[in-house]
Amino acid sequence: MKGKGRHLFVTLAMGLGLTLILLWLLDGKLSTRAAPVAELHVCPSGCTYSSIQAAVDAANPGDVIKVAAGNYTDIHQRDGITQVVYINKAVTVRGGYSTGDWTTSDPVANPTTLDAQGLGRVLVISGTIAPTVEGLRITGGDATGQGGGPPGYDVGGGVYIYAATATISNCIIYSNTASTAALGDGGGLYLYSSASALSGNTIVSNTASTAGGGYGGGLFLSKSAAALSGNIVQGNIASASDWGYGGGLYLWQSDDATLSGNTVRGNIASTALGGRGGGLYLYKSAAILNGNIVQGNIASLSNRGDGGGLYLSKSAATLNGNTVQSNTATLNPDAIGQGGGLGIWRTDAFILINNLVANNHANNQGSGLYLEGSLTDPTSGCLVHTTIADNGGGGQGVYIDEHVTLAFTNTIIAGHESVGVFVTAGSTTTLEATLWYDNETNTDGGGVIVTGTINVYGNPAFMAPSAWDYHITIGSAAIDAGVDTGVTTDIDGESRPARAGYDIGADEYPFGVQLAPDYKSTVESDMIIIYTHVLTNAGSDTDVFALTLSSTQNWATLLTSTPITLTPGATATVQVRITVPAGSDGLIDTTVITATSQTNPVVFDTATDITLVGRVVSVALEPNRSATAYPDTVVTYTHTLINTGNYTETFTLTYSSTRNWATLLTNPSIILTPEATATVQVRITVPGGVISGTADRTVITATSDFNPAISDSVTDITTVGLAADVALAPNRSAAAGPGAVIVYTHTLTNAGNGPDTFAITHASSQGWTVMYDTPIALGIEQTATLVVRVAVPFGVISGTTDTTIITATSQSDFAAFDSVTDTTMVTGEQWDTYLPIVLRKSTWKSF
Structure with missing residues (x-):
């Protein structure tokens, strides 16, 4: 009755309120307008907010939260889960700002990093809301123990979106893990019942699970009509220890999902066992895939593999x-x-x-x-x-x-x-x-x-x-x-x-038509150059072609009369004169000549003439790389430096390493002729004792000595994997009579560099009953007391000896285990029990 009365009161109050509002509107005494959109600033120090979560909590729907460059590592708990930022309202969170300019977002110049440091997820978006997230670097997420996926699987290491219609664009989502303990879904992102839009993001080096089956190393869509466009999904792993499905992406019952113009490259479904769908795995998902590049993916490194690029199951x-x-x-x-x-x-x-x-x-x-x-x-x-x-x-x-x-x-x-x-x-x-x-x-x-x-x-x-x-x-x-x-x-x-x-x-x-070739020339100021092309009628009928041109510097003149009539297979010469004025050093003219069929205007071809005046300095360094390494190991990354200018140049190499693990192996001064290349190598030395999930970001930059404003960079991301190890001690022995239960205690130590779960097994030489708890989860260097109970059966002859071997095995790496031996010797005689009860004295002693 209370519920009904309260509901009636609210309904009446709302009705009365609406009536009053209507009267005020009719009387012309009430004006309505939307609340102004507020702009909240976040920076490591000196702003109203130093925490993105604090700004989100303070914001109203529609507000814009602008975040300056910096590393944001503060962890918060909401609704029983842990993350750097929890969004439950329709706000915009945009990174890439500097404290000196809150107008222009430049995520490259002003990297804005949200790093969970393995203590939870990075970003959670929950509820029927439509927020926007732009220009952020999302890393260090670990959803182990956070759940979120049926039936309680750990999902969404970097980003977890539940029921929201979010827009995520121009973000770099890297080095996140869904689970380090068991099955995991969506190392980088996990979307559930979400019609979100993801565009222009780079999703790289994420792992769904390091300790069990993995689904969707980069991204997992569950019952989600999401739209993915223009994203790069690269170098992700579904499982590093078990069967893996969808190294880059996994779609589960996502019929209305659309993937357009994405690049899915270099992903692996499983590095340990069998794998399906190195790039993508679709299960019961009648999705639409348009114009995607699925390249260089692997279903399995070492075991059975199905669908290196894509795997469709009931889809x-x-x-x-x-x-x-x-x-x-x-x-x-x-x-x-x-x-x-x-x-x-x-x-x-x-x-x-x-x-x-x-x-x-x-x-x-x-x-x-x-x-x-x-x-x-x-x-x-x-x-x-x-x-x-x-x-x-x-x-x-x-x-x-x-x-x-x-x-x-x-x-x-x-x-x-x-x-x-x-x-x-x-x-x-x-x-x-x-x-x-x-x-x-x-x-x-x-x-x-x-x-x-x-x-x-x-x-x-x-x-x-x-x-x-x-x-x-x-x-x-x-x-x-x-x-x-x-x-x-x-x-x-x-x-x-x-x-x-x-x-x-x-x-x-x-x-219908072919116009060739293209030219690229370097000239001096105050001179003339003539480019000669060949126009071919590639059709089967006589056609008429009109010539047009465009010149970025307005230096070009078409020397050939237009239009041109050609029989099938016939050719004609097309000439263009470029007049370079005095004082044009450093300028570039791009002239495009177009030949268009007058019979069918959709048939045309173009030729491009690029004229460089004086010295043009340009350089390219590629590609970005990533790898998983282990303590006391070395990783070497190889890159290519290209002189894309038109003069011989000297380039100086510099580098930075967030963990100071990097050593440049290449001579830092490189001389290259135009279009020439050189190999650039950097060695990453991972020290001993480093915790799994730790990441090093090494940036190598090549800068022109002639013009220091000209440079290019690559980024190498090295993530430390789990090096499992375990210690179990000491050996024990005891004596007991028939029917006794001997209790042995041992110390189990996680000697690895990350949290791990250990399965306990035993082997009894006499086949006796042995009892203990298993499995046991331990943090880094954490210990636990392992209690083992050995039951001596009734009727066992005195002098019988049982040797029980207790083994603790890492569930992350089955090659990591340790054992102890419990030796039990039977002494004396047992008490015999009769009905009616008659007690006969036994001579065994208990220890």
């Missing part, structure tokens, strides 16, 4: 315009490897359009693609305008296992050392409009293969396969050889068809 996904390249099922040549590029398992009605699957590797089946179904869960789908080329290893270009129904249309299958398409008995595959080239055998297997009415046997004439460029060129047998499937664009978004016919494969040749 009717749509993949459009993706590049799946140079992925590996397993690095162990003796292990089972299936689906080097893509593995599809028990999935109905998937769709692949305009995808490139090339240079992938699998030991056994399906170097490019592997598909499998079951009697109750058959696999079916269609692949339209697909290029499958140069996939290696023992596998085939496409391996279709049992219970699969597949339809290929407009497909290039080329460059496979064994079989192009292998179909197992019990499966059916239909191929229409297929270009076959340079396969040892085009088709094989006991299944049904229908090759259709159009089969082209000729060179696809790829642009530069050795440089991973699988665009077709003017002489390709794929041009105009396909059929109309209703697809109106190609993998690059260019119009399909370019003219009357449809090209086979992912790429549509932009047919």
